[in-house]
Amino acid sequence: MSVVQDYRRLLDKQLARVFDTQQAALEAAAEACAASIGRGKLAFTFGTGHGSFAALEMFPRTGTVVGFRPIVESTMISFHRVLGDMGARQYRFIHSQEGYGKAILSSHQTDAEDSMLIFSHSGINAVTMDIAIGAAEIGMSVIGVTSVPHSSQVPSRHSSGKRLFEIADIVIDTGAPLGDAGVAIDGLEHSVGATSTSVAIAVGQAINAATAQKLVEAGKQPMVMVSPNTAGKERANQQNDRNYAELWRRLSSR
Numbered sequence: 001m002s003v004v005q006d007y008r009r010l011l012d013k014q015l016a017r018v019f020d021t022q023q024a025a026l027e028a029a030a031e032a033c034a035a036s037i038g039r040g041k042l043a044f045t046f047g048t049g050h051g052s053f054a055a056l057e058m059f060p061r062t063g064t065v066v067g068f069r070p071i072v073e074s075t076m077i078s079f080h081r082v083l084g085d086m087g088a089r090q091y092r093f094i095h096s097q098e099g100y101g102k103a104i105l106s107s108h109q110t111d112a113e114d115s116m117l118i119f120s121h122s123g124i125n126a127v128t129m130d131i132a133i134g135a136a137e138i139g140m141s142v143i144g145v146t147s148v149p150h151s152s153q154v155p156s157r158h159s160s161g162k163r164l165f166e167i168a169d170i171v172i173d174t175g176a177p178l179g180d181a182g183v184a185i186d187g188l189e190h191s192v193g194a195t196s197t198s199v200a201i202a203v204g205q206a207i208n209a210a211t212a213q214k215l216v217e218a219g220k221q222p223m224v225m226v227s228p229n230t231a232g233k234e235r236a237n238q239q240n241d242r243n244y245a246e247l248w249r250r251l252s253s254r
Helices: 003-021 023-038 051-056 088-094 100-106 126-138 196-217 233-252
Strands: 043-047 068-071 115-119 141-146 170-173
Touching: 003 023, 003 170, 003 196, 023 043, 023 115, 023 141, 023 170, 023 196, 043 051, 043 126, 043 196, 051 068, 051 115, 051 196, 100 126, 115 126, 115 196, 126 141, 141 196
Parallel strands: 043 068, 043 115, 115 141, 141 170
Antiparallel strands: none
């Protein structure tokens, strides 16, 4: 049997489970984001490590809505070189430093009418929990995209003792397994084939699309990023420049 097909079946199962069981949470997340964006505010997205990929995909990406605002610190994403500047050991240290998340949050001048969408497979590390707790204290709607099966089996690494699924107002459970990777190979001790990033990105795009729908239903026209990699490049660039101007308007009003 092919390991490639094993992985496909695993990912298919994970995606089907999320969209079959988390529909209400996905709709609630989109409602919260649409409420913020519809008021001229922002729906922030946050992640560290591989969770930052899903946060970054929320804007500016073709098909995404103006009003989503990724918060991604370079100290907690650029560790792909492993060794040297911004390596894996630095990341492992920095994302465990309590207080750093509060400093990040304060630099974005958030307010109670904003939303915070956090992507974290484990939902236990200090910076992630700083962001979640800080956003909740401000009064923001906090949405957690996390693995409850994983998170519920490991202790928090934050002084609050809390995990993301215990703080978020809305929890979207990815169902990704403890340890993330889920494909076993005979003769190999550790499983391969992580699913959490793929599922998180799919969840994020579903929320983004549903947010657009809810804005339209509320009589508000969302501004959407369009692809310039088509025959209509000039028109696409003009549209996207308007999108960037609208984002700047929202930021400069703070």
